[in-house]
Amino acid sequence: MVGVTKPLTPVTSATPPPLPPPPPAELKFEGNPGKNPLGEASFRDMCSRLPSVLARTTRMAWETDRRAVLLLLVCQLLVGAGAAVQLAFTATAMQPVLGSGPAAGRLRAALPALVVIAVAAAVTRVATALSSYADGRITPRLTTGADTALVEAVCRTEAAAYAEPGFADRQEAAEMGVTRSRMMVQDATRFTAALVRMVTAGGVLSVLHPLMFPLLVLAVVPAGAGAVLSARVTYETHYANVGDRTVRQMMRWWSTTPKYSDEVRANGMTGYLLHWYRALSGRIDRRTLTAAPRMLRIVLTSSALGGVFLVGTWATLAWLAVTGRVDLAAAATAVVAVQTSLAALSQLVIHGAAMFHTSLYLADMRSFLDLVQELAPRRGELTAPARVAEIRVDEAVYQYPGKESPAVDHVSLTLRRGEIVAVVGENGSGKSTLTRLITGIYLADKGRVTWDGVDLARADPDTVWARTGLVPQNFAQWPLRARENVTLGQPRTVDDGPVWDALDTVGMRGAIEELPGGLDTLLARELFGGCELSGGQWQRLACSRALYRRPPLLILDEPTSQMDVRGERDVLDALKATAADQITIVVTHQLENTKVADRIVVMRHGRITEQGPYEELAHGGGLFAELLALSKDR
Numbered sequence: 001m002v003g004v005t006k007p008l009t010p011v012t013s014a015t016p017p018p019l020p021p022p023p024p025a026e027l028k029f030e031g032n033p034g035k036n037p038l039g040e041a042s043f044r045d046m047c048s049r050l051p052s053v054l055a056r057t058t059r060m061a062w063e064t065d066r067r068a069v070l071l072l073l074v075c076q077l078l079v080g081a082g083a084a085v086q087l088a089f090t091a092t093a094m095q096p097v098l099g100s101g102p103a104a105g106r107l108r109a110a111l112p113a114l115v116v117i118a119v120a121a122a123v124t125r126v127a128t129a130l131s132s133y134a135d136g137r138i139t140p141r142l143t144t145g146a147d148t149a150l151v152e153a154v155c156r157t158e159a160a161a162y163a164e165p166g167f168a169d170r171q172e173a174a175e176m177g178v179t180r181s182r183m184m185v186q187d188a189t190r191f192t193a194a195l196v197r198m199v200t201a202g203g204v205l206s207v208l209h210p211l212m213f214p215l216l217v218l219a220v221v222p223a224g225a226g227a228v229l230s231a232r233v234t235y236e237t238h239y240a241n242v243g244d245r246t247v248r249q250m251m252r253w254w255s256t257t258p259k260y261s262d263e264v265r266a267n268g269m270t271g272y273l274l275h276w277y278r279a280l281s282g283r284i285d286r287r288t289l290t291a292a293p294r295m296l297r298i299v300l301t302s303s304a305l306g307g308v309f310l311v312g313t314w315a316t317l318a319w320l321a322v323t324g325r326v327d328l329a330a331a332a333t334a335v336v337a338v339q340t341s342l343a344a345l346s347q348l349v350i351h352g353a354a355m356f357h358t359s360l361y362l363a364d365m366r367s368f369l370d371l372v373q374e375l376a377p378r379r380g381e382l383t384a385p386a387r388v389a390e391i392r393v394d395e396a397v398y399q400y401p402g403k404e405s406p407a408v409d410h411v412s413l414t415l416r417r418g419e420i421v422a423v424v425g426e427n428g429s430g431k432s433t434l435t436r437l438i439t440g441i442y443l444a445d446k447g448r449v450t451w452d453g454v455d456l457a458r459a460d461p462d463t464v465w466a467r468t469g470l471v472p473q474n475f476a477q478w479p480l481r482a483r484e485n486v487t488l489g490q491p492r493t494v495d496d497g498p499v500w501d502a503l504d505t506v507g508m509r510g511a512i513e514e515l516p517g518g519l520d521t522l523l524a525r526e527l528f529g530g531c532e533l534s535g536g537q538w539q540r541l542a543c544s545r546a547l548y549r550r551p552p553l554l555i556l557d558e559p560t561s562q563m564d565v566r567g568e569r570d571v572l573d574a575l576k577a578t579a580a581d582q583i584t585i586v587v588t589h590q591l592e593n594t595k596v597a598d599r600i601v602v603m604r605h606g607r608i609t610e611q612g613p614y615e616e617l618a619h620g621g622g623l624f625a626e627l628l629a630l631s632k633d634r
């Protein structure tokens with residue numbers, strides 16, 4: 001997806017100053033099949049989302065903590081009732097206050113109503129505080145639920161999904177949904193609280209005079225439309241920026257992780273990477289800034305319209321009072337009711353727009369989760385045999401999405417327990433892809449792979465992967481303790497004995513014993529108290545991890561590429577020692593190491609071109625013999 005347009009010119013004293021680095025590649029977010037979901041949505045469509053967002057939020061909150069939801073609902077009702085009582089008793093209190101007679105007498109007459117107002121205000125405050133408490137009980141768990149669902153869905157999806165176009169961008173958009181889910185309950189609570197307050201204040205106002213409420217609504221509707229339209233512009237900007245943000249996020253990690261810090265510095269990449277980072281950030285900012293005048297126009301227009309209607313509301317109230325259509329006490333109550341309704345309507349609009357805004361990001365999250373669900377392995381219920389004796393690959397074909405030719409092209413192969421098979425071939429010939437088909441990480445597009453007759457396309461993948469051990473070319477250096485770096489994936493025991501045995505087989509006992517905490521040492525130099533291993537030591541550890549599992553199928557992809565000769569010897573000896581109990585596959589470019597294998601399979605352009613024992617192929621005049629001669633002619 002990311003294309004660098006031109007290699008950088010090397011700097012020598014004779015060459016002119018280097019050209020500025022090329023700009024970063026532009027990406028387009030391909031979520032929701034490349035279509036902004038707001039592109040064709042009308043204002044009405046947008047507003048009609050709110051009830052469903054509210055319903056969904058309530059459902060999710062209900063599933064998280066029922067008691068907290070009930071508390072929240074009761075508090076909302078209390079807040080509404082409190083507002084109604086305060087307004088109704090304001091009118092009652094106003095009658096004696098605005099009446100005739102001495103001030104002390106008028107105040108005394110108003111006292112009971114004032115006490116009721118004070119109690120109602122206190123109840124409202126307590127209910128509001130309890131609402132926040134209930135929200136505090138729901139939101140963290142709801143957010144964690146959404147976050148965990150996303151992580152779990154991605155971990156459980158078919159590995160092939162990562163190669164689907166736009167997968168990473170949609171994942172990035174979904175991450176935003178997780179972040180926004182923090183606001184969901186709060187927005188919904190504030191929205192409903194404002195709704196209840198507005199209905200009660202509006203009710204009181206309508207009772208005072210039927211003209212007042214419609215006018216008030218008119219005063220706030222432009223602000224509502226403005227807020228929703230602003231949310232739409234913000235989302236459009238976010239939508240346009242998703243692709244660039246994905247790349248920026250990725251580049252940020254690659255540029256700043258200590259893992260690659262040597263390479264970045266000693267290859268003079270810092271300037272280039274910072275240029276990329278600044279260019280990407282600049283592009284994101286430019287899009288965001290382009291939206292600013294649109295936002296300003298929306299806000300100014302909606303405020304002007306709202307202002308005109310608000311002036312109309314106050315003018316109507318003054319006219320009603322002056323012409324005696326409402327008495328003075330009612331007019332005074334109306335002033336309070338207008339203020340309350342106005343505040344409630346503004347809150348309604350602000351939180352309605354926020355809910356609408358959040359719903360857009362949540363929709364991205366849901367659509368990503370649906371996609372991942374669609375791509376989740378659905379292979380069947382068959383169980384892979386516990387001790388597989390024979391694996392057959394029958395005419396298997398696998399082509400990566402977007403590629404013009406298959407990486408594995410009509411390959412047939414039989415592997416038997418007790419056998420060590422070496423797979424060799426030039427770069428890109430399909431060796432790693434073949435191992436992915438044999439382990440069931442990918443399913444063949446055509447043909448099939450069977451374990452003792454069980455078709456991997458119909459077997460539960462967890463039962464398959466419980467029986468495999470894999471050291472991939474790019475193995476993970478887990479930021480965990482040394483012990484977990486061996487036991488991760490299959491902690492068979494609470495005893496360290498087998499862990500040391502696995503470390504012994506790859507000659508790592510000494511290196512681990514020298515670490516300050518032995519097996520308890522954290523292998524992450526980024527973290528305080530963490531230690532770092534050398535490249536070859538990490539590779540030995542990755543091999544010990546696979547050997548520790550004692551799997552019926554062991555696959556090592558370039559297992560010794562970073563090891564010294566002793567480490568290489570240790571690993572090859574370990575393979576020979578355990579070979580009788582398992583099927584062993586070694587992918588390697590070290591052709592001398594293939595002597596350990598019973599059979600060598602040679603691949604070219606996704607096909608098997610020759611296979612046989614070392615001596616036969618070494619003198620067979622084929623690709624293997626050619627590569628062997630090249631490796632010796634150095």
Ligand SMILES: Nc1ncnc2c1ncn2[C@@H]1O[C@H](COP(=O)(O)OP(=O)(O)OP(=O)(O)O)[C@@H](O)[C@H]1O
Nearest residue numbers: 163400403407425426427428429430431432433434
């Ligand atoms: N995740 C992927 N997405 C798209 N294409 C891929 C992916 N992985 C590998 N390929 C392509 O599939 C082909 C076979 O790759 P594979 O990694 O199987 O080769 P290999 O023989 O293991 O190579 P090497 O010796 O370099 O490790 C190559 O053309 C490669 O570009």
